[in-house]
Amino acid sequence: MKIEAIKGMSDVLPPESENWQTVEQLAREVFRTYDFQEIRTPIVEPTELFVRSVGETTDVVQKEMYTFKDRKGLSLTLRPEGTASVVRAYIQASLSSKDPIAKLYYFGPMYRYEQPQKGRKREFYQIGVELLGAETPLADAEVLMLLEQLFLKVGVTDTNLEINSLGCKNCRPDYIKAIQKFLKGKLNKFCDDCQKRSQKNPLRILDCKKEGCRKLTEDIPLVSDFWCVECHQHFREVRGLLLAGHVKFKENPRIVRGLDYYCRTTFEVLSDRLGAQNAVAAGGRYDGLVKDLGGPDVPGVGFAIGMERLMMLVSTNPEPRTPNPKPLIYFALLGSEAQQKAMSVIQELRAKGQSVGCAYGGSLKSQMRRADKLNASHVVILGENEVVKGIAIVKEMETGNQKEVLLGRLVEELS
Numbered sequence: 063m064k065i066e067a068i069k070g071m072s073d074v075l076p077p078e079s080e081n082w083q084t085v086e087q088l089a090r091e092v093f094r095t096y097d098f099q100e101i102r103t104p105i106v107e108p109t110e111l112f113v114r115s116v117g118e119t120t121d122v123v124q125k126e127m128y129t130f131k132d133r134k135g136l137s138l139t140l141r142p143e144g145t146a147s148v149v150r151a152y153i154q155a156s157l158s159s160k161d162p163i164a165k166l167y168y169f170g171p172m173y174r175y176e177q178p179q180k181g182r183k184r185e186f187y188q189i190g191v192e193l194l195g196a197e198t199p200l201a202d203a204e205v206l207m208l209l210e211q212l213f214l215k216v217g218v219t220d221t222n223l224e225i226n227s228l229g230c231k232n233c234r235p236d237y238i239k240a241i242q243k244f245l246k247g248k249l250n251k252f253c254d255d256c257q258k259r260s261q262k263n264p265l266r267i268l269d270c271k272k273e274g275c276r277k278l279t280e281d282i283p284l285v286s287d288f289w290c291v292e293c294h295q296h297f298r299e300v301r302g303l304l305l306a307g308h309v310k311f312k313e314n315p316r317i318v319r320g321l322d323y324y325c326r327t328t329f330e331v332l333s334d335r336l337g338a339q340n341a342v343a344a345g346g347r348y349d350g351l352v353k354d355l356g357g358p359d360v361p362g363v364g365f366a367i368g369m370e371r372l373m374m375l376v377s378t379n380p381e382p383r384t385p386n387p388k389p390l391i392y393f394a395l396l397g398s399e400a401q402q403k404a405m406s407v408i409q410e411l412r413a414k415g416q417s418v419g420c421a422y423g424g425s426l427k428s429q430m431r432r433a434d435k436l437n438a439s440h441v442v443i444l445g446e447n448e449v450v451k452g453i454a455i456v457k458e459m460e461t462g463n464q465k466e467v468l469l470g471r472l473v474e475e476l477s
């Protein structure tokens with residue numbers, strides 16, 4: 063029986079994996095310039111963590127989580143997103159008592175049991191950041207500037223940033239009441255999901271992807287009409303800082319996001335090149351979350367980038383992103399004695415940081431063909447004759463020039 067990867071989960075094969083590395087490396091460089099540090103959390107967490115943070119009524123928790131019992135009957139879940147885990151770790155390690163500000167980033171796979179389609183997988187990778195401990199609009203703006211910088215750095219320049227504010231715990235209840243009032247009398251025209259949402263989380267009705275529901279909400283009240291004075295002020299300052307930082311954005315009062323913990327600033331980065339799943343990054347502020355999960359009353363703001371979607375934008379980008387790989391030295395080795403003689407030289411070259419490949423058998427002709435295919439800059443030929451003479455033949459592939467080099471001088475010659 064042939065064993066294949068689980069539906070919606072895929073392998074990243076070379077050379078595509080090289081492109082992933084390049085993007086991850088560039089992202090790390092951007093994070094460093096913004097003074098963010100990496101955090102690594104487990105892929106599996108207690109189910110309760112996501113029920114309490116992401117929200118019991120959200121699609122993620124109700125339909126999309128990979129949840130299972132371990133051997134002791136404990137309910138575990140493969141993380142469907144990164145923020146909850148980071149906040150859990152932040153509380154567990156008392157990071158707030160060590161430093162009032164935490165600037166963290168993460169890379170890694172997330173899991174959601176959704177219908178797979180272009181740009182949507184059941185195992186998908188995210189790059190995310192969380193800035194904890196700052197309530198100021200400057201934190202929102204800085205996170206958005208970082209996001210823009212990251213896209214520029216990997217060569218993606220045609221995305222659109224849309225921002226909104228979801229209000230706070232003081233003004234959002236009025237907005238929710240207004241939505242419930244709006245829905246009265248026409249709820250039966252909405253889809254089943256929306257009817258359920260109307261009870262526990264009516265904001266999500268703005269987020270419904272179904273055409274019928276979208277039409278019905280064309281004149282739904284907008285959150286901007288319900289912001290309190292503080293929320294108005296916060297959003298105005300975020301906008302002002304973005305303008306000052308030359309970050310292009312559009313206001314979209316319909317952004318609500320699929321997770322319960324967001325408040326105030328929320329945003330999405332969209333691309334026309336992605337089809338139906340057009341958001342490549344999204345995030346926002348989540349001021350109550352740390353407290354809700356049993357930690358101190360610490361505000362937070364962050365985002366996550368969908369790695370597969372980002373790679374679709376990067377790889378369809380006209381400019382090649384992979385830097386020229388380091389020149390490779392290839393060892394054509396004939397016979398076991400030649401292999402033995404070459405070992406210490408190969409080891410030493412690699413220790414110096416040089417990329418080295420070697421033949422695992424075959425004729426000299428086939429080994430030279432392989433060196434060609436690998437685009438080697440030099441080939442070191444070591445056969446029985448050379449071993450007896452204590453030399454190797456070094457061939458420069460571009461010119462075809464070759465010369466004999468004493469084995470003892472090979473490392474020096476090739477470095």
Ligand SMILES: [Zn+2]
Nearest residue numbers: 230233290293
């Ligand atoms: Zn407010």
Ligand SMILES: [Zn+2]
Nearest residue numbers: 253256270275
């Ligand atoms: Zn609906």
